[in-house]
Amino acid sequence: MPTAAGSGxxxxxxxxxxxxxxxxxxxxxxxxxxxxxxxxxxxxEQVPDSIDAREIFDLIRSINDPEHPLTLEELNVVEQVRVxxxxxxxxxxxxxxxxxxxxxxxxxxxxxIKVKLLRSLPQRFKMDVHITPGTxxxxxxxNKQLADKERVAAALENTHLLEVVNQCLxxxx
Numbered sequence: 001m002p003t004a005a006g007s008g009x010x011x012x013x014x015x016x017x018x019x020x021x022x023x024x025x026x027x028x029x030x031x032x033x034x035x036x037x038x039x040x041x042x043x044x045e046q047v048p049d050s051i052d053a054r055e056i057f058d059l060i061r062s063i064n065d066p067e068h069p070l071t072l073e074e075l076n077v078v079e080q081v082r083v084x085x086x087x088x089x090x091x092x093x094x095x096x097x098x099x100x101x102x103x104x105x106x107x108x109x110x111x112x113i114k115v116k117l118l119r120s121l122p123q124r125f126k127m128d129v130h131i132t133p134g135t136x137x138x139x140x141x142x143n144k145q146l147a148d149k150e151r152v153a154a155a156l157e158n159t160h161l162l163e164v165v166n167q168c169l170x171x172x173x
Contacts, residue, residue, distance in 0.1 A: 050087040050088075051085055051087045051092075051125075052085055052087070053080055053083040053085050054080060056083045056092055056094065056117070059117065059120050060072065060078050060083075060113050060116055062171070063078075063109075063112050063113060063116060063169060064172060065077070065105070065109070065168075066105045066112075066164065066167075066168055067105055069172065071172075072096070072113075075099050076097065076099075077096050077097055077098065077109060078113070079097075082094065082095040082096070083095075090122075090124045090125045090126060091125065091127075091128070092125050092126070092127050092128070093128040093130070094113055094130075095130055095133075096110060096113060096130075096132065097132040097135045098135060098136050101137050102136075103136060106131060106138070107142050107145055108161075108165070108168070110129050110131070110142060110146045111152065111155060111161075111165055112165050112168040112169060114127060114129045114146060115169065116169055117129070119169075128147070129146050130142075130146060131143055
């Protein structure tokens with residue numbers, strides 16, 4: 001299994017970022033959902049604002065796909081219905097669906113989602129980022145990597161891998 005040099009983070013399924021042919025050259029493109037209207041209660045600084053599934057979805061929907069000039073929302077990789085949040089229990093679970101069952105970018109996509117959440121949410125939250133059950137050939141292996149805090153930390157110490165994740169998280173112009 002190839003690893004991102006020195007990170008211990010295997011890119012399950014082979015392939016690589018920026019290398020040659022696209023695995024899914026003609027993906028289906030989905031329409032973006034509308035922006036969430038801000039309520040008066042959310043604008044009131046005196047009222048505690050709990051984190052909900054839509055807020056998490058809004059954080060991850062604009063993450064860029066590593067292979068296409070499209071967002072994860074436009075590729076239907078992430079959907080609000082696959083985001084579970086319990087603010088009182090400080091848990092967030094995100095299931096994502098790769099566009100094809102042998103997507104070699106699944107680990108990188110999951111890592112990008114995890115990094116976005118780590119950077120955006122209070123530290124009290126426990127995050128579970130995983131592949132939607134039954135949608136990827138190496139689902140178990142990818143989920144195991146994404147759940148391993150030490151492997152995620154090591155991956156983020158890898159300069160090249162961190163650069164690729166940051167490209168996925170940067171706003172497209």
